[in-house]
Amino acid sequence: MMEKMASLCKRRGFVYPSSEIYGGMQAIYDYGHYGTLLKNNIRDAWWKAMVQLRDDVVGLDSAIFMHPTTWVASGHVGGFNDPQVDCKKCKSRFRADHILEEFGINADKAPLDELNGHLDKLREEKKLKCANCGSTDLTEAKVFSLMVKSNIGSPTDELKEENVVYLRPETCGGIYLEYKNTVDSLHKKLPFGIAQVGKAFRNEIVARQFIFRTREFEQMEMQYFLYPDMMKEKYEDWKVARWSWYLEYGIKTDQIHWYKHEKLAHYASEAYDIEYNFKTLGGFKEIEGIHARGDWDLSQHSKFSGVDLSYFDQEKNEKFVPHIMETSVGLGRLVFMFLDQAYTEEAVGEETRVVLKLDKRLAPVKVAILPLSKKEELTSPAKEIWNTLKESFMCEYDETQSIGKRYRRQDEIGTPYCVTVDFETLNDQAVTVRDRDTMVQERIKIVELSKYLRDFLG
Ligand code: ATP
DSSP, rough: OOOHHHHHHHHSSSETTTTGGGGGOTOOOOOOOOHHHHHHHHHHHHHIIIIIIOOEEEOOOOOOOOHHHHHTTTTTHHHHHEEEBBBTOOOOOOEEEHHHHHHOOOOOTOHHHHHHHHHHHHHHTOOOTTTOOOOOOOOEEEEEEEOEEETOOTTTTTGGGGEEEESSSSSSHHHHHHHHHHHHHHHOOEEEEEEEEEEEEOOOOOOSOOOGSSSSEEEEEEEEEEOOGGHHHHHHHHHHHHHHHHTTTTTTTTEEEEEOSSSSOOOOOEEEEEEEEEEETTEEEEEEEEEEEEEHHHHHHHHHHHOOOOOTTTTTTTTOOOOOEEEEEHHHHHHHHHHHEEEEEEEEEEEEEEEOOTTTTSSSEEEEEESSSSSSHHHHHHHHHHHHHHHTTEEEOOOOOOOHHHHHHHHHHHSSSEEOOOHHHHHHHHHEETTTTTOOOOEEEHHHHHHHHHHOOO
8 A cells, every 4th residue: 555655646746755866865755746736735724724714823934943942942952862773684773662562562752771671571572573674683772863953054164062053853942932922023812822834854763654754844833822720621622623624624533533642741731642544554643743731841941041931911910931732733744644545446347446535625636627639629728718717726737648548647636627628519618527536527518617616616
């Protein structure tokens, strides 16, 4: 399934391995035309739900580079590590907690000695093997920092601890640093949220997970600032809001579930993940985290910066540091989830049809306009239709290859409607509209086409 997915993504212009002509970069990917359209549509659907439809959340687009102390205050420089295990034979690298997960052992956030205790036991039982080459010669777990470093600002200097500037490992750092400016400039009162979409970077240890886990990725995060006694109620509200968003875009209730974290960071009071059952990855995997973080983030940044980030409640005439709950999801991970969910193989006569049954709002292209032949008498009215429709929808005009191949291509990129201009069009001023999911074809007058499509596509 994974090979099929990666191959479809490359063949049809969704996702390419980055720098392929130079041999590629592990866990870094580029999005092609359709991948970019799909990703943007998912991002816009998230933004609409999180910002546009709410009066209590505002947007932000903060820089990737931040003052290095940001990541000391947040605890990332000291502790954003993943214990790793290396295969001495084939040099493959694995996350120790992921190896243990395969044996049903939950070692999420476990200390190094606990991880090595579990690994030693598996070694003694002769169960510990490299997933790549089968060798039993694996190292013990060692700590590996996930922070990516740069020399921005001191380009001629050698990279030393004193001049390192990190690439942000999560986008929420920028939200905490702009909390005060947001309150001061937009006069927001608690409770309110700040949402942003942007790139994050982690030196991930990865093992063939395609775009599930990448070293450069986009996060969509929302930090909700509130009074401490509101946490329980708002946390439940946001859980409902985020769960409903998945259902609204076509994910079924049996394809997602909640995973409750038992081991919490010392400042956190609650942490749940939404997990989706990936056909491609063979099981439920995290897609989004919803976390109650207490006042840790703003308190730490107050302490390290010396700037008072507390909130003044005019009614009660008191100052306090707001508590935060966050929703955090990877955009690339959502692209993968929607592709995984939409991917369908259907028998049509002797053949197998591959079709992406994406929600119409997320589909990269909404309408394909296909003249039956390359003859001017058909291409001319077809281009006219394209020129009219493209103002309202992302459309594609295609006159290459047979109509069967063109339908197949549009099915594989998930285009909900194909409009075919044929010789009959010249007589009846009508076109054939083919529905992606049912393959039912309907004859529609050209003058009514825009309205017909708008009724289905919105
Ligand atoms: P994991 O346990 O999978 O490494 P995490 O718990 O470290 O993830 P968070 O730091 O909570 O993840 O990040 C929030 C969200 O950001 C995740 O739910 C995921 O959707 C996304 N995300 C995190 N790391 C990556 C990555 N390397 N590639 C793609 N998306 C990511």
